[in-house]
Amino acid sequence: MGGGFGGLAAANELRENLSQDTRITIVDKKDWFMMDLVKLWIIGGSREFETSKRPLKAVTKKGIEFINENVTKIDLQNKIVRTSYRRLHYDYLIIALGVELAPEQIPGLKENGLVLYDLNDVPKIRDAIRSMKSGKIVMAITGLPYKCPPAPYEAALLIRSVLEETGSSNSIQMEFYSPTPITLPAGGPQVSEDILQILKSKNIEFYGNHKTTAVEPNKLKFESGEASFDLLITVPPHKAPLVAVDCDLAKPGKFIEVDRTCKTKHENVYAIGDVNQIMVTDKIAVPKAGIFAEGEGIAVARNIVSKIKKEAEAATFDGKGGCYLETGKKNAGYIRVDMYADPTPVTELKSPSADYFAEKEKFEKERLEKWL
Numbered sequence: 001m002g003g004g005f006g007g008l009a010a011a012n013e014l015r016e017n018l019s020q021d022t023r024i025t026i027v028d029k030k031d032w033f034m035m036d037l038v039k040l041w042i043i044g045g046s047r048e049f050e051t052s053k054r055p056l057k058a059v060t061k062k063g064i065e066f067i068n069e070n071v072t073k074i075d076l077q078n079k080i081v082r083t084s085y086r087r088l089h090y091d092y093l094i095i096a097l098g099v100e101l102a103p104e105q106i107p108g109l110k111e112n113g114l115v116l117y118d119l120n121d122v123p124k125i126r127d128a129i130r131s132m133k134s135g136k137i138v139m140a141i142t143g144l145p146y147k148c149p150p151a152p153y154e155a156a157l158l159i160r161s162v163l164e165e166t167g168s169s170n171s172i173q174m175e176f177y178s179p180t181p182i183t184l185p186a187g188g189p190q191v192s193e194d195i196l197q198i199l200k201s202k203n204i205e206f207y208g209n210h211k212t213t214a215v216e217p218n219k220l221k222f223e224s225g226e227a228s229f230d231l232l233i234t235v236p237p238h239k240a241p242l243v244a245v246d247c248d249l250a251k252p253g254k255f256i257e258v259d260r261t262c263k264t265k266h267e268n269v270y271a272i273g274d275v276n277q278i279m280v281t282d283k284i285a286v287p288k289a290g291i292f293a294e295g296e297g298i299a300v301a302r303n304i305v306s307k308i309k310k311e312a313e314a315a316t317f318d319g320k321g322g323c324y325l326e327t328g329k330k331n332a333g334y335i336r337v338d339m340y341a342d343p344t345p346v347t348e349l350k351s352p353s354a355d356y357f358a359e360k361e362k363f364e365k366e367r368l369e370k371w372l
């Protein structure tokens with residue numbers, strides 16, 4: 001369930017390793033796939049949604065069925081998934097439904113600002129920053145955890161770079177608020193400090209320990225204090241899709257808690273990607289990122305193949321990966337991550353360069369070619 005990053009990676013891995021006797025079906029309420037990272041390129045002006053999305057039905061060319069319907073119920077007892085129009089029986093179920101954005105959890109957030117991760121608001125952000133001549137842009141992370149921890153900082157840097165192009169940069173102040181004490185807790189103190197310095201070099205003031213409680217016209221309110229803005233761009237709180245809560249896999253207000261096997265407590269039912277929460281230490285969870293959804297999807301698929309072939313399950317999600325940190329003007333840094341390094345997770349920011357930006361473009365291209 002879910003034809004996003006994790007679902008596509010898992011379905012392709014299964015198809016490559018199983019005969020056509022095994023039916024593999026992707027169910028998604030959308031009929032297209034576009035990597036979320038393209039939203040930043042739309043804001044930056046180098047891409048458009050219409051020419052960046054790919055039809056999900058392309059998976060049918062390789063013998064993966066595609067059903068473009070909304071999953072309305074997961075019936076774990078009877079091993080049935082219900083959609084708006086049908087009931088699907090499964091032997092193995094991979095839940096890869098991602099997260100839902102929940103701006104409604106912060107009063108006034110949707111009404112008084114633009115939502116960075118909302119595809120409908122992305123072109124509005126692109127247009128708003130281009131027409132702005134002076135004033136203050138405020139960006140705020142308003143809920144934890146959120147997907148792709150570096151993405152809001154990339155957005156801030158891209159916006160600064162657009163303002164430099166339009167000639168308004170010197171007359172536009174930028175402030176960034178986060179509930180976390182440092183920029184990127186998932187990346188650790190050094191990576192956070194590196195990001196802070198990059199933000200500073202672009203005149204973006206970072207304010208940690210600011211938990212947003214409400215938004216009013218031109219005013220962001222925190223547990224303590226407030227900030228004024230002319231343009232507000234937020235990362236809203238995230239929540240698990242309702243179907244995952246209704247079937248009791250995710251507790252209300254939480255995600256589906258699994259370990260690195262991604263197995264739920266129901267036999268042959270797995271939760272991968274953003275919809276899950278995998279704790280690595282008692283404080284650190286696997287970040288919500290496409291690269292990890294992909295890694296989990298491949299490991300789960302390999303183990304399902306082994307089970308079907310009656311072999312030992314040998315695949316493990318290794319927690320290795322990384323995210324690019326775009327800094328504007330076709331440059332990007334790279335945050336290398338090894339979640340299961342001994343004794344604690346390791347992260348490192350490689351300095352921004354044109355080469356890492358080229359790698360980021362390749363990251364998208366290679367997966368689209370492989371999956372669709």
Ligand SMILES: Cc1cc2nc3c(=O)[nH]c(=O)nc-3n(C[C@H](O)[C@H](O)[C@H](O)COP(=O)(O)OP(=O)(O)OC[C@H]3O[C@@H](n4cnc5c(N)ncnc54)[C@H](O)[C@@H]3O)c2cc1C
Pocket residue numbers: 001002003004005006007027028029030035036037038039040069070071072096097098099117147148151241243272273274275288289290291292293322323324
């Ligand atoms: C701006 C931005 C930039 C990012 N940049 C990066 C990056 O550079 N690198 C990186 O690794 N990650 C990046 N990410 C994070 C990445 O996009 C997500 O972590 C990734 O998409 C998670 O994959 P997933 O399969 O768990 O969920 P998704 O890719 O969100 O897929 C979930 C799918 O389930 C479908 N679905 C949901 N509910 C239902 C339902 N009830 N019925 C049917 N279908 C349903 C949805 O339509 C969707 O297609 C970025 C995110 C953002 C917002």
